[in-house]
Amino acid sequence: MTDQQIKDMILEIVADIAPDADLSNINPDVRLREQIELDSMDFLDIIMELRKRYKIDVPEEDYMKLSTLNGCVEYLRPHLKDR
Amino acid sequence: MNNDERIVITGVGLTSPNGNTLSEFRNNLLNAVSGVQKFTTRYIGETLAGICNFDPLKYQKKKDLRRGTRAGSISIYCANEAVADSGIDFEKFDKPRIGVYIGTTEHGNVETENEIYNLSQFDYDTKIWSHHHNPRTVANNPAGEVTLNMKITGPHYTIGGACAAGNLGIIQGVQMLKLKEVDLAIAGGVSESIHTFGIFAAFRNEGALASHPDPTKASRPFDSARNGIVISEGGCLYTLERLSDALARGAKIYAEIASYASNSDALDFVLPNSERQAECITLALKRGGIAPEQIDLVNTHATSTPQGDVSECNAVKKVFGASEKTYVNNTKSFIGHTMGAAGALELAGNLDSFNDCVIHPTINIDNLDPACDVKNLVVNKPKKVDKVEYILNNSFGMIGINSVLIVKKYK
Numbered sequence: 001m002t003d004q005q006i007k008d009m010i011l012e013i014v015a016d017i018a019p020d021a022d023l024s025n026i027n028p029d030v031r032l033r034e035q036i037e038l039d040s041m042d043f044l045d046i047i048m049e050l051r052k053r054y055k056i057d058v059p060e061e062d063y064m065k066l067s068t069l070n071g072c073v074e075y076l077r078p079h080l081k082d083r
Numbered sequence: 084m085n086n087d088e089r090i091v092i093t094g095v096g097l098t099s100p101n102g103n104t105l106s107e108f109r110n111n112l113l114n115a116v117s118g119v120q121k122f123t124t125r126y127i128g129e130t131l132a133g134i135c136n137f138d139p140l141k142y143q144k145k146k147d148l149r150r151g152t153r154a155g156s157i158s159i160y161c162a163n164e165a166v167a168d169s170g171i172d173f174e175k176f177d178k179p180r181i182g183v184y185i186g187t188t189e190h191g192n193v194e195t196e197n198e199i200y201n202l203s204q205f206d207y208d209t210k211i212w213s214h215h216h217n218p219r220t221v222a223n224n225p226a227g228e229v230t231l232n233m234k235i236t237g238p239h240y241t242i243g244g245a246c247a248a249g250n251l252g253i254i255q256g257v258q259m260l261k262l263k264e265v266d267l268a269i270a271g272g273v274s275e276s277i278h279t280f281g282i283f284a285a286f287r288n289e290g291a292l293a294s295h296p297d298p299t300k301a302s303r304p305f306d307s308a309r310n311g312i313v314i315s316e317g318g319c320l321y322t323l324e325r326l327s328d329a330l331a332r333g334a335k336i337y338a339e340i341a342s343y344a345s346n347s348d349a350l351d352f353v354l355p356n357s358e359r360q361a362e363c364i365t366l367a368l369k370r371g372g373i374a375p376e377q378i379d380l381v382n383t384h385a386t387s388t389p390q391g392d393v394s395e396c397n398a399v400k401k402v403f404g405a406s407e408k409t410y411v412n413n414t415k416s417f418i419g420h421t422m423g424a425a426g427a428l429e430l431a432g433n434l435d436s437f438n439d440c441v442i443h444p445t446i447n448i449d450n451l452d453p454a455c456d457v458k459n460l461v462v463n464k465p466k467k468v469d470k471v472e473y474i475l476n477n478s479f480g481m482i483g484i485n486s487v488l489i490v491k492k493y494k
Contacts, residue, residue, distance in 0.1 A: 019145035037146070044214045051210060 001080040003073045010072045013049045017042050028069035054080065086327035090257045091493060092337040093329050094169025094322035096161035097431050100133030100315050100418045104164070109435045111417065112443040113465050117299035118418045119313050125200065125280050127287075131298045132277045133315025133419035142232060152194060152219050153275035155228030157318035157424075158185055162229045162269050169322040170334060171267065173233075182265035183226040183239035184255040185320065186248030186272030188423035188480070190241060191220035192279040225273050237265050245480025246384070247345070248272045249319065249426030250488045254343045256323045266328060271427035273318035286312055289353070291388050293419075302420070303447035304385035304392050304413045305455035312386045313419030319427035337434050338490040341473060342371025348483025355391050355479055360398035363485040364475065368402070371489055376406040377473050378489070380442055382433050383413045384477040385455075386420045393454045395477065400457055410459045410468060413445040426478030426486060436471040437492040 001009070011023055014032065021036040032038055046066065050056040056079050058066065065075045095105045100118025102108030111118070122132035139148055139156045142163045148156060162183070166173050198216055205211040218224065226239040238259075244251040249272025256270025276282045286292040293311040295301035302313040321337075329336055344367035348356040368375060381399055385392040403409045414429035415421075421428050436442055444461045451462065476488045 017146075017149070019149065041150070041214060042146075048211070048213065052205065057210070 001083055003077065006073045006076050006080055007069055010046075010069060013046055013053070016049070017045045026069060031067045032069065033067070054083070086330065087325050088261060089326035090260050090323055090340045091326050091329050092321045092340070092434070092490070093324050093334040094165040094167075094171070095319070095337060095431050095434070096164025096166070096168060097317070097319040097428055098135040098137040098157060098160055099317050099421070099428055100135055103135070103137040105168075105431055105434070108432055112414065112432045113441065115446050115463075116417070117446070118315070119298045119301055121298055122277065124277070124283065127280050127283045130283055131293060131295075131301050131313050133313060133317065133421065134277065135316050147232070150215060151228050152224055153278055153316070154187065154190060154225040154273050157273045157275060157316065158225040158229050158320065159232045161271065161273065161318040161320040162233060165269060165320045165322045166233070171322065171332070176267065178234060178236045180266040181235045181237040182256065182259050182268050183229045183235060183237070184242060184252050184259065184268060184270040185226040185229070186242045186244055186250070186252030186423050186427065187225060188245050188248055188274055188276060189243070190222055190224055192281055193275050194219040196279050196281065229269065244423070244486065245482060245484050246420065246422050246425055247478045247480040247484045247486035248423040249428065250343070250476060250478040250486035251345060251426075253321060253323070253340070253427060253488060254345065254486070256321070257340050257343065260323055260325055266324070268323040269320050270323055271318070271320035272423040272425070274316050274422035274424045276422045277314050277316045282314055286314065293387055300447050302387050302416050302418070304383070304387045304416050304445060305396070305452055305460065306448045307450040307452045309387045309389060309392065309452070311388055315419035315421045317418065317421035317424040317428050319424055319431050321427065336493040338437060339493045341489040341491040342367045342373060343486070343488045344370060345484070345486045348485070350483055353481050355394040356483060357394040357397040357401070359483065360395060360477070360479060360485050361401045363487050364398060364402045364477070367475070367487040367489050373473060373489060375403050376409065378403065378406065378409050378475045379468065379471040380433060380436060380474045381409060381411045382429050382474060382476045383411060384425070384479045385413050386415055392452070395479070396455045396457050404458070408459070408468070410442045410461055410466065411457050412442055412461045414443070416446045426476060426488065430474070430476045430488065430490065433474050433476075436474065440468050440471050442466045442468060442471070
């Protein structure tokens with residue numbers, strides 16, 4: 001996956017989890033939770049969807065690395081480089 | 084009794100398979116409009132059910148729907164509709180003084196089945212089990228979702244009472260108002276049970292699930308050809324207040340709670356018992372100081388099962404055999420069995436009788452079962468009567484639980 005594809009994939013998951021949120025102007029360097037209504041249970045949904053859709057298990061100590069869109073890209077790039 | 088001890092119904096919010104407002108529901112009960120339709124569900128395939136089509140987005144966001152449960156959603160719709168109908172200045176109402184009491188037949192089966200199904204798609208890897216499962220399945224979920232939605236900080240809980248639960252929710256609200264624990268009770272019953280395949284499978288496997296080529300004719304209490312229950316979803320919540328508070332704010336008053344009773348058969352897991360049902364009815368009458376002949380309408384619980392209907396008819400005959408003008412009807416013939424909602428919802432369908440003196444009928448009776456030939460059964464067509472001052476509402480459930488609620492015209 002390219003970086004853009006990873007970004008799109010994350011936004012697709014977030015759109016399912018926060019269906020009322022406007023995702024058109026997400027700043028990729030600012031924490032997602034500061035931009036849209038997203039609590040800890042929603043964040044766990046992102047982790048769950050990565051597990052379900054891409055078989056990626058994110059250990060709890062790495063959760064913070066997924067707090068921004070660009071953070072997600074950085075973290076997931078090695079996991080998704082061949083997909 | 085002083086006005087602080089008299090409890091009245093001041094608002095109604097409901098969703099039924101044949102109506103999402105009281106007026107729509109009542110109109111359909113007077114015009115033989117059924118809410119039963121074909122329904123396809125996991126593992127079972129095509130069956131019949133009563134399905135509600137209220138707009139959940141009227142009071143919830145899409146995310147709330149994703150997070151919560153169908154029972155929560157039904158409850159939120161009914162609670163908001165009831166409060167709006169009551170005319171209460173809800174913004175200014177003291178939120179810690181509001182109680183939410185919701186009767187349910189069961190809760191958690193739908194959500195658990197969904198999780199297990201999801202798990203089965205991932206080779207039963209329990210890491211797939213949702214972290215939402217606990218808040219979705221706690222027994223207080225439907226009432227709790229109402230408090231989250233409406234920012235109510237008073238007490239909330241559900242009352243598990245099988246299919247007697249709708250009446251029990253109302254009774255709980257009445258009691259808490261009388262105890263001055265709250266100043267407003269949002270009370271009644273809900274059911275999401277059609278979304279669990281298990282309830283269909285269990286009723287089918289005990290020979291108690293209705294079938295008929297015409298879905299609208301499947302729920303037919305008292306008819307010789309009845310063959311079981313049509314399972315339905317639904318909800319009905321009332322705003323209940325002390326009469327003194329209702330009068331002080333000039334509220335519209337639908338009815339006054341005249342009496343109630345609940346008892347247990349203590350005999351069998353599933354079979355009803357006519358004697359205990361009659362005892363429950365008699366207890367409610369006695370507590371209210373009401374004679375059987377004062378009851379103008381008995382809204383029966385009968386679910387269209389061969390044995391259950393006869394049992395209730397025997398109880399009604401026993402108590403009301405000498406009452407010349409006590410009419411009898413049944414609402415499940417239109418909407419099927421809305422389980423935990425049934426008591427509350429079926430009462431709502433009859434409240435207008437206080438104003439129009441019309442009794443909605445029991446439909447789908449082609450050949451009345453002689454064993455169900457109760458006096459003054461209103462069959463297939465509405466009946467105009469001289470007066471309606473007292474309505475008695477039966478709701479019975481498995482494990483042998485009976486509940487009776489009597490409401491009277493406010494004057």
